[in-house]
Amino acid sequence: MTERNRLRIAVQKSGRLCEGSMELLKAIGVKLSIRDRLLIAHATNLPIDLLRVRDDDIPGLVMDGVVDLGFIGENELEEKMLERQAQGKQFQYKTLERLEFGGCRLSLAVPNEMDYQSVQSLQGKKVATTYPFLLERFFREQNVNAKAVMLNGSVEVAPRAGLADAICDLVSTGATLEANGLVEKDVIFRSKAVLIQRGGEMPDGKQQLIDKLLTRINGVMQARE
Numbered sequence: 773m774t775e776r777n778r779l780r781i782a783v784q785k786s787g788r789l790c791e792g793s794m795e796l797l798k799a800i801g802v803k804l805s806i807r808d809r810l811l812i813a814h815a816t817n818l819p820i821d822l823l824r825v826r827d828d829d830i831p832g833l834v835m836d837g838v839v840d841l842g843f844i845g846e847n848e849l850e851e852k853m854l855e856r857q858a859q860g861k862q863f864q865y866k867t868l869e870r871l872e873f874g875g876c877r878l879s880l881a882v883p884n885e886m887d888y889q890s891v892q893s894l895q896g897k898k899v900a901t902t903y904p905f906l907l908e909r910f911f912r913e914q915n916v917n918a919k920a921v922m923l924n925g926s927v928e929v930a931p932r933a934g935l936a937d938a939i940c941d942l943v944s945t946g947a948t949l950e951a952n953g954l955v956e957k958d959v960i961f962r963s964k965a966v967l968i969q970r971g972g973e974m975p976d977g978k979q980q981l982i983d984k985l986l987t988r989i990n991g992v993m994q995a996r997e
C-alpha cells in the first residue's frame with residue numbers, strides 16, 4: 773500500500789483514553805514503535821499510522837475525514853456533534869464499537885456550603901465547564917435559566933476563584949472534586965470510549981483492514997467478558 777492508503781487512526785496522546793486505546797491496539801496485533809515526542813507513529817506490521825493528539829481534537833478530525841478511525845470518549849463526541857449542529861457544519865461519522873474503558877460521567881458539582889436542592893437551585897447562576905453544549909442542552913431540558921462559562925482547564929477552581937457558582941466537569945474517582953471542596957450533585961451524561969469511523973467512501977483495502985481489526989476487537993472483548 774502507498775502512504776496515502778495507510779489507515780489513519782487518531783488516539784489520545786495522554787489521559788483517560790490513552791492507556792485503554794494503546795492496550796487494545798496491542799491486543800489486536802498492531803505493532804507500534806512509539807517515540808514520545810512524535811505526533812505520528814507507524815505500525816511495523818500493518819499499513820496503519822497512529823496520530824497521537826488531544827482528545828478534544830479527535831471528533832473533528834474524524835468528522836472532517838482527516839483520519840479514518842478515532843478512539844474517543846462519547847462525551848467529547850456528543851459535545852462536538854452539538855457544537856457542529858449549532859454552527860450548521862457537517863458531523864458525519866459512524867460508531868463501530870462501544871468499548872469497555874474510559875468510563876466517566878459529566879456531573880454538576882457545587883461548593884460544599886452551597887444550598888442545593890435540585891438543578892433548579894442553579895437558576896440565574898454561572899456554571900464553569902469545558903462542555904457548554906452538553907450543559908446548555910441539559911439546562912434547556914430542565915427549564916433552568918443558567919449560564920455556561922467555558923473553561924478549557926482548571927474548571928474545578930472556578931468557584932473558589934469567583935469565576936462561577938458551580939461547575940460541570942468529568943468525574944471518575946471523585947478525587948478532584950473532593951480536593952477542591954466540591955460535591956457532585958447531578959450526573960448529566962455517562963460516557964465510555966468508542967471507536968468511530970469517518971463518513972464517506974472507504975477504499976476497498978482500507979475497509980478490509982478495518983473489518984479485520986473489528987473482528988479482532990470483538991474477539992478480545994469477548995475473551996475479557
Ligand code: PRP
Binds near residue numbers: 925927941942947
Ligand atoms: C477530568 C476532570 C478532572 C478529572 C476528574 O480531567 O477535568 O480534572 O478528570 O477525575 P477524578 O474524579 O478521578 O479526580 P481529564 O482527565 O479528562 O483531563 P483533561 O481535563 O485535561 O482533559
Ligand code: ZN
Binds near residue numbers: 812
Ligand atoms: Zn511517515
Ligand code: MG
Binds near residue numbers: 926
Ligand atoms: Mg481535567
